[in-house]
Amino acid sequence: xxxxxxxxxxAVAIVASLLVVGQRNPMHSVLLLIGSFGALSGLYVLLGAPxxxxxxxxxxxxxxxxxxxxVVMLLNAASEDPVTGYHARLIGGAGPRRxxxxxxxxxxxxxxxxxxxxxxxxxxSGDQQPPATAVYDIGLxxxxxxxxxxxxxxxxxxxxxxxxxxxxxxxxx
Amino acid sequence: xxxxxxxxxxxxxxxxxxxxxxxxxxxxxxxxxxxxxAGLIQQRYGPYLVGPLxxxxxxxxxxxxxxxxxxxxxxxxxxxxxxAPILSATAAFAAFAVVPFGADTxxxxxxxxxxxxxxxxxxxxxxxxxxxxxxxxxxxxxxFAITSMGVYGVVLAGWASNSKYSLLGGLRSSAQMISYELAxxxxxxxxxxxxxxxxxREIVDQQAGYWFGxxxxxxxxxxxxxxxxxxxxxxxxxxxxxxxxxxxxxxELVAGYxxxxxxxxxxxxxxxxxxxxxxxxxxxxxxFLGGWHGPFLPEWLGWIWFFVKVFxxxxxxxxxxxxxxxxxxxxxxEFGWKWLLPAAVINLLVTAGFVIYLGW
Amino acid sequence: xxxxxxxxxxxYLILSAVLFAIGxxxxxxxxxxxxxxxxxxxxxxxVNLTFVAVDxxxxxxxxxxxVFFVMTVAAAEAATGLAIVIALFRHKESLNPDAxxxxxx
Numbered sequence: 001x002x003x004x005x006x007x008x009x010x011a012v013a014i015v016a017s018l019l020v021v022g023q024r025n026p027m028h029s030v031l032l033l034i035g036s037f038g039a040l041s042g043l044y045v046l047l048g049a050p051x052x053x054x055x056x057x058x059x060x061x062x063x064x065x066x067x068x069x070x071v072v073m074l075l076n077a078a079s080e081d082p083v084t085g086y087h088a089r090l091i092g093g094a095g096p097r098r099x100x101x102x103x104x105x106x107x108x109x110x111x112x113x114x115x116x117x118x119x120x121x122x123x124x125s126g127d128q129q130p131p132a133t134a135v136y137d138i139g140l141x142x143x144x145x146x147x148x149x150x151x152x153x154x155x156x157x158x159x160x161x162x163x164x165x166x167x168x169x170x171x172x173x
Numbered sequence: 174x175x176x177x178x179x180x181x182x183x184x185x186x187x188x189x190x191x192x193x194x195x196x197x198x199x200x201x202x203x204x205x206x207x208x209x210x211a212g213l214i215q216q217r218y219g220p221y222l223v224g225p226l227x228x229x230x231x232x233x234x235x236x237x238x239x240x241x242x243x244x245x246x247x248x249x250x251x252x253x254x255x256x257a258p259i260l261s262a263t264a265a266f267a268a269f270a271v272v273p274f275g276a277d278t279x280x281x282x283x284x285x286x287x288x289x290x291x292x293x294x295x296x297x298x299x300x301x302x303x304x305x306x307x308x309x310x311x312x313x314x315x316x317f318a319i320t321s322m323g324v325y326g327v328v329l330a331g332w333a334s335n336s337k338y339s340l341l342g343g344l345r346s347s348a349q350m351i352s353y354e355l356a357x358x359x360x361x362x363x364x365x366x367x368x369x370x371x372x373x374r375e376i377v378d379q380q381a382g383y384w385f386g387x388x389x390x391x392x393x394x395x396x397x398x399x400x401x402x403x404x405x406x407x408x409x410x411x412x413x414x415x416x417x418x419x420x421x422x423x424x425e426l427v428a429g430y431x432x433x434x435x436x437x438x439x440x441x442x443x444x445x446x447x448x449x450x451x452x453x454x455x456x457x458x459x460x461f462l463g464g465w466h467g468p469f470l471p472e473w474l475g476w477i478w479f480f481v482k483v484f485x486x487x488x489x490x491x492x493x494x495x496x497x498x499x500x501x502x503x504x505x506x507e508f509g510w511k512w513l514l515p516a517a518v519i520n521l522l523v524t525a526g527f528v529i530y531l532g533w
Numbered sequence: 534x535x536x537x538x539x540x541x542x543x544x545y546l547i548l549s550a551v552l553f554a555i556g557x558x559x560x561x562x563x564x565x566x567x568x569x570x571x572x573x574x575x576x577x578x579x580v581n582l583t584f585v586a587v588d589x590x591x592x593x594x595x596x597x598x599x600v601f602f603v604m605t606v607a608a609a610e611a612a613t614g615l616a617i618v619i620a621l622f623r624h625k626e627s628l629n630p631d632a633x634x635x636x637x638x
């Protein structure tokens with residue numbers, strides 16, 4: 001059952017990500033990415049990390065994607081300028097696109113080759129619900145070992161908030 | 174092959190089906206309750222023609238909605254236009270799925286009904302099962318997560334309708350929802366800190382018992398009184414109900430994000446709003462009002478107390494809508510960010526102090 | 534369900550590698566600023582998946598904490614990136630990165 005769920009979620013994540021990259025309309029891309037995040041959240045639950053699954057939905061699908069959606073609606077970004085002719089073709093096209101296609105393919109091949117020979121035992125899937133102390137452990141580690149990183153991240157978010165407000169502010173004529 | 178069909182599975186499926194239908198009947202009942210209570214507050218009768226005391230009015234409403242024509246503006250994005258109400262309704266139903274509404278039971282009372290044991294050999298389940306559609310041990314996080322997903326239905330409805338009233342209503346409504354989610358989450362955090370667990374069932378179980386013999390140990394009465402207030406205010410703002418319902422006020426924005434919807438799509442939005450109300454009330458009952466604990470009734474009938482408490486909170490919701498004037502949008506946002514959020518943070522800090530120094 | 538192969542750590546890592554490659558392809562090949570930012574999010578998610586999978590394999594909880602930090606940093610980066618996109622769009626009504634060539638030599 002868990003194995004079947006893994007393959008289903010994996011297929012959904014890959015298809016959704018491919019469509020995100022391939023769609024013309026950014027609005028559809030954002031929605032497909034939310035679908036991909038949902039599939040990834042399911043994978044986290046299968047890996048026995050319910051906390052990470054929940055905060056993936058809360059933060060990524062629930063907050064960051066809403067931000068993207070608002071910006072897409074604000075800018076009325078219907079679709080990108082259709083690229084035609086010599087510049088469009090992936091294989092024989094102009095410099096940047098050809099190089100980009102070659103680099104991506106190179107990365108994919110390299111990753112496959114690196115992971116090909118890994119032989120590992122099956123992961124024990126989250127058959128029984130992980131003990132409730134898992135969240136307790138995360139909290140303990142977060143506030144003991146990683147306390148400095150935690151505080152630094154909160155300052156980072158504050159800086160990002162202030163920066164975003166200033167950058168996006170309309171020029172006072 | 175069929176060995177996985179155990180009595181536990183059958184009863185669990187029965188609970189899921191019962192919860193699903195109970196939600197829909199609750200939504201229909203809320204439609205009636207809203208109009209009747211509104212009528213009585215405004216010193217008129219409310220519905221009284223359809224059925225005894227007007228009790229069949231929701232049925233008439235539903236039949237009317239189903240028979241209406243399904244319209245779609247020509248320039249609206251077809252996929253998004255139909256996806257939005259589906260997202261809203263799905264998020265609303267899914268959020269209620271993790272709310273437990275009764276104590277763990279092994280249904281031994283079913284065996285006491287005459288003829289059941291002799292016909293099926295059923296004498297109670299082998300172990301008690303949870304009375305929730307899906308009881309997970311990080312239930313509060315799941316509720317918060319699915320509530321965050323409910324924003325999408327609103328924002329997509331506003332965008333996909335391709336009309337300025339809808340877009341403005343959708344943007345305002347979703348901005349309001351995500352602003353009040355912060356105070357909502359911080360109210361949750363205070364309760365989690367006091368109870369020490371993310372599982373709603375454990376939080377309810379910590380509220381059993383009485384102080385001095387007669388004051389129930391509910392979080393909403395003593396330790397988290399302000400947390401309860403903050404949660405209720407944030408919950409009312411989350412569900413876009415009065416006095417925070419500017420984005421769908423009839424006088425201001427026609428009908429906000431669901432202006433262009435008719436027939437079943439509108440019914441889905443309507444349903445989603447009422448079920449969100451029920452979920453907020455149910456979670457408030459579980460977290461702050463002791464869930465299914467109450468005097469006089471045995472443990473396995475606790476769900477009756479649960480329904481009574483949810484009903485009281487829903488009555489309070491409707492009472493507020495027809496009594497208070499609504500906030501203007503900038504007043505609403507100012508209240509959420511400048512007053513409610515600091516109050517929730519202070520509540521969290523005070524709770525943390527009590528938990529550490531007094532060991533609650 | 535014995536005909537479905539059981540997922541190993543290898544499967545999770547390959548899935549994560551595929552997602553990362555898809556994200557990289559998106560960043561290189563798309564000519565729309567918002568889609569480029571979305572592809573970056575896809576890459577970050579692939580990395581998160583790797584962390585949690587290896588975490589499960591090694592039995593510790595540190596990977597989940599790193600995922601927590603990656604998510605918050607991704608939120609900060611998305612906010613700032615989108616603010617820049619809005620500022621750029623105000624300047625020149627286009628979302629095509631090839632349109633912003635005023636500083637080219």
